[in-house]
Amino acid sequence: MRVDPAEIEALFDAIPNVLFFAKDTRGRYTHVNKTMLQRLGVKSRALVIGKRADEVYPAGMSEDYVAQDERVLAGEVIENVMELHLFANRQPGWCLSCKRPIVVDGRIVGLIGISRDLGQRGGLEGEYEPLRLALDYLNANYGQNVRMQTLLDITGFSLSKLERSFRKVFQMTPQQVLSRLRIQMAMHLLHGPDSIAAIGQACGFTDQSAFTRKFKAETGMAPRQYRLQVGGGAGSH
Template sequence: MHDSPPTLIDADELQALLDAVPDIVFFVKDHSGRYTHANLTLVRRLGLAKRADVVGRSVDEVFPPKLGSRYAAQDRRVLAGQRIHDQLEMHIFPNRVAGWCLTSKRPLISGERVVGLIGISRDLAQPDGRHPGYDRLRNVLDHLESHFDEPVRMQALADLAGLSLSQLERQFRRVFQLSPQQWLTRLRIEAAMQRLRGPDTIAAIGHACGFTDQSAFARQFKATVGITPRNYRKLHPLGSAEPT
C-alpha cells in the first residue's frame, strides 16, 4: 500500500509554523498589496502589538513613508508577475538596530491571474567558520575588504581562491550566504553609511566606496537600504552614532 502524497500547506499553517522562527519574516499580501498574513516576527519588528495591527493594511501604513513607498514599488513588480530572489537588503528595526537580510517574493497565481504575493526575508547569520572551505575563502574576503573601493573582477577572486567561477560562487554562498558580488555590495554600502555621517559630498562618498558615478551609487543604496543617500543623511546627521 502506497502512502498518499502530502497535502500542500496553506498560508495559515505556514504562518503558524513561522511564528516561532525569530530570524525569518513571512508575509502574504492580496492583489492590492494589503497584508493577509504576517508572522509574529514581522509584527514585532514593526513595533506593533498583535497580528491584527498588520493584517488588512499596506506597507505604506505600517512602515515609515520613504521605506513604505520603496516596498510598495517592489510589491507592484511582483504583482505584475516578476519574481524576486535573494535581494540583499538592510532592515532597520524599531529599536534602530540595523540588520542585513535576503528577501524573496513571488506572485500567487490562480488560474491565469495574479491574486497576491508571498514572501520571506531571512536574516543573515554569521559566516560558518567551521566550513571546510572557509580558510580558502578567507583570502577572497580579505581582498574584498581591502579593495572594495576599487573595480573588482570576479575572475580575479576565483584565481585568488584557486577555484573556478562557479566553484567560487557555490562555496561563497555556503559559507557567507551571499554571492561574492553581494558581499562586495554589502561592504560598499556599510562604508557609505558610515561616511554619510561625515561632511563629504554624496558624489565623493559614492566614488570613495567604489561606485562608478553618483547615480549608480544612489540606485544601489536605495535598492539596498530602502532610501536614498540624501534621505539617509537627513535621518543620521553629521557625527551621529552608527546603528548597531
C-alpha cells in the same frame, strides 16, 4: 494541493529570525508572522493586516518594498534581494528577501514572501554592503556578458573572498546566482508574447539550445512547455 497562507504563517511563528508575509493584489498584508509584529513594535496582527508596506515601515525603506510588490504582482519572482529591515530594537539590519506571486487558476491573487536575517549593521556591514552592490549589478545586467572582474572591482574582494561570501549568504556561487536571475526573468517574460529565442537572448543566452538546457535544469521543463503551462504567448489573453 494548495496550502493556506495561514498555515504557513503558523509555521513561521516558530522561527524567530525569518519574517513571513502574504499580501493581496493591492499590496496589503493578509498574513504576517510574530517576528514581523515584534520588529514593528506592535502586539496584534490587526494593526498590520489590511495595510501596505508604506503604511507600516518608515520612509526610506518602504518605497523599495512597494516597488517590489508591484513587480511581483505583475508576475515576476524576486529572489535573494539584500536589503535593510527593522530588527527588534528598531535598528536597521541586513536581510535576504524572496517574493513570489500567488497564482490560483492561472490568475495572480496576491504574493507571498520571506526575509531571512543576515546581521545587524556595524561590524558586518563592511561585508554585506559590497555584496548588495554586486547583487544590484547582477540584477541590472543579467542580460549582458557579466565579467567576474567587474564584481571584484565593485566589491573590492579577492576572488576567493567573493566566492566565499556569496556561498555564505546565498548558498550559491556568483555564477549560480546570475544563472538563477536569468532563468527567473525568462520565466517572467514567458508569460508575455515575445518569442522564446528573443527571451533567451534578452536573458543573456546567446545560444538557444543552452537556454533550453539551463531552463529545463532549473524548472524541470523546456521553455515551450512552461509557456503552455502558464498560458503565455501571443493570443493568450
